[in-house]
Amino acid sequence: VYRSKKWQPEDPETMTRKTKWTELLDCVFSENTDGIGVQDLPDECQRSVEDLVILQAESAELHQNIAKLSEHEQFIIKSIYFDGMKQVELAKKLEISKVRMSQKVSAILKKMRKMYEIG
Structure with a gap:
């Protein structure tokens, strides 16, 4: 029981907000209709595929742990x-x-x- 009366669990849409890196990963690793991929990112934003895979795995682990x-x-x-x-x-x-x-x-x-x- 929480003492605060103002605290309410957020709606699912708000709970799924992600950091900029996670949004980048979602864009890169998901099938998107606009066809944007790693090759379309500015040079300073490009990372090796290995770095992106590691970042995606770390992001997934973070979200799994938060869900616990x-x-x-x-x-x-x-x-x-x-x-x-x-x-x-x-x-x-x-x-x-x-x-x-x-x-x-x-x-x-x-x-x-x-x-x-x-x-």
């Missing part, structure tokens, strides 16, 4: 790291102290590190 978190933990991580919200702003939204927010983020990140260690 509780809805509340997912909301916190996605708000801060995907939506760019500051911890202070999120703390106000959830009606908790900045210190408590920092503690929650640290605990979630520690939990995710353990997920990576376990594999």
Whole structure:
């Protein structure tokens, strides 16, 4: 039970927001109708196929590990790291102290590190 009355799980559309790199990977590795691919990226954005495959695997693992978190933990991580919200702003939204927010983020990140260690 959460003390904050303002926190609500986000709708599925909002929960699927991705970082720019993930969007790039989705574009590169999916069949798209406009035919854009790696060769169409500016030279400074091009990466080796090996780098892109590694990045795609890491992105998939990240999203799988985020999916293992509780809805509340997912909301916190996605708000801060995907939506760019500051911890202070999120703390106000959830009606908790900045210190408590920092503690929650640290605990979630520690939990995710353990997920990576376990594999």
